[in-house]
Amino acid sequence: MVDTDDPRVVAAAWSRLAEPADPAAGHLVRALGADAALAWVLDAAAGPDVAERAIRRLxxxxxxxxxxxxxxRLLRAVSRWAPRTRGLDPRRELRSLDLLGGTLLLPGDPRWPRALDDLGVLAPHCLWVRGEPDLGGASAGSVALVGARACTEYGRHVAAELAHGLASRGVTVVSGGAYGIDAAAHRAALAGRGTTVAYLAGGIDRLYPAGNADLLRGVLDAGGAVVGEVPPGSVPSRVRFLLRNRLIAATARATVVVEAAWRSGAxxxxxxAAELLRPVGAVPGPVTSMASSGCHRLLRDGAAVCVTDVDEVAELALPVGDGLPDGGSGDRARGGTASGAGTPDGLDGVGRRLFDALPLRRAADVASIARTAGLALDETRGALGLLELAGFAVQEAGSWRRASSGNR
Structure with a gap:
């Protein structure tokens, strides 16, 4: 019998019953609460007739x-969950977590990455964590570096350069623990004496892929974290890899695709990330390289900003004025303006958000700024004009950047 009075047991049970990003599970939990929803499912799973009656009553x-x-739809969902109710034992899985020295994070925990709440009903029911459990703190100043498993030496080199530079600034490097670009990013972040977080598609008891097990143990030893949304013993699958990607996109301040072919999972x-209004960057590669064709498509379609070095990634991901980690690399890394001031006084909420989103060096188009600020396009256009009149923004050929102290 599952104890529906214990929030940890309830969350662990939901992570076993429902596949990641199951909308029916998310809506049911939102409507009834996780404990009442679980109790309802356990009753309804007794058989099709019982389920139909339970649905009518609900x-x-x-x-x-x-x-x-x-x-x-709910009947189909119950039919998906019912087989997993047999033998359901979340306390056993919690004991496995304890043996790993891990932590189960629930929404509402101060260490929970609140950025995941932007996923709405598709947010995970809980996170299974090995290593440092303060994912909220890690997420506050983080960049996701993602790309192909079968990367080239060029892609591996660029990923390492970016990750090392970000880590040395105190930025958490987020990736998926896979071969190729992911591994290069994690490894270089460790070399830069930084923090890195790996989101896995399976259970955290199995450091997957096996060829990266030593690397992932190094992530843990260095104060990072290995995270999953499915219980120990769960195996990765193609669908789970794709759904895992939403966690990377949501928890990072920005996502950079370092090298990706036309159909890459990255x-x-x-x-x-774009759906969540997070900034997206892409690194260009040789025009003859199919390994970079996915990056080139993002750039051609205007779905990503071109980034070529760590300064540009920091500018994309860590808007000036946001109070992010100080890596000792100048005003941009500190989050101050060129004059050393923070966000100007006298701006309303929209103005402050927009000012913080304006790049300091390279002008950006309105759509990119709106995405970074989380504002509508028409709202952004109007507010940019006001910032320009106030001397806080400069327009250059239809693009915008923050005004330097000399322009004011």
Whole structure:
């Protein structure tokens, strides 16, 4: 019998019952609460007839449930979850976590990365963590570096340069622990004496892929973290890899695709980041290299900003004025303006957000600035004009940057 009064047990049970990003599970938990939703599922899973009656009672008691919980859809969801209720033992999985020295993070925990809340009903029910459990602190100043497993030496070199530079500035490097670009990013972050976090597609008891097990142990030894949203013993799959990418995109301040072919899974991370209004960067490669064709597509379609060095990545990901880690690399790394001042006084909420999003050096287009600030395009255009009149923004051929002290 599952103890639905213990929040840790309830969250662990949901992470076993429902696949990652299951919208029906997310909506049901939001509607009833995680504990009541779990109790309802455990009752409804007794059989199809029982499930149909339970669904009728639920809709009778709670009119206006979302479409994702319409009777036919909810019945299909229960049929997915029911086989996993047999032998369900979240306490056993929590004991396995304890043996690993790990932590189960729940939403609402001060160490929970609140950026995951932007995923709405697709947010994980919990996070299984080995290593440093303060993912909220790590997420506050972080950049995701992603790309192809079968990368070239060029891609590996660029990933290492970017990761080392970011780590030396105190920026957390986030990636997926895979071969290729991911491994190069984690390894270089460690060499830069920085923190790095790996989000896995399977259980954290299995450091996957096996060829990177020593690297992932190094991540843990250096004060980083290895994180999953499925319980120990869960195996990675193609679908879970793709769904894992939303966690990388959500928890990082920005995502940079270092090297990716036309159909690389790293492009899904970029797409999720864009959906969440996170900045996306892409590193250009040789025009003859198919290994960079995905990056070139992002750049051609305007879905990413071209980045070629750590300064440009920092500018993309860590808008000036955000109070992010001080790496001792000048005003941009410190989050101050060129004159040493922070966000100007006298600006309203929109103005402050927009000022913080303005690049200090290279002018950016309106769409990119709006995405960084999390504002609508028309709202951004109007506010940019006001910032220009106030002497805080400069327009250059239709693009915008922050005004230097000499322009004011």
């Amino acid at each position: 809709h009778g008691a709670r009119p206006g449930l979302p479409d994702e919980l319409a009777p036919a 492009l899904s991370t970029a797409a999720r």
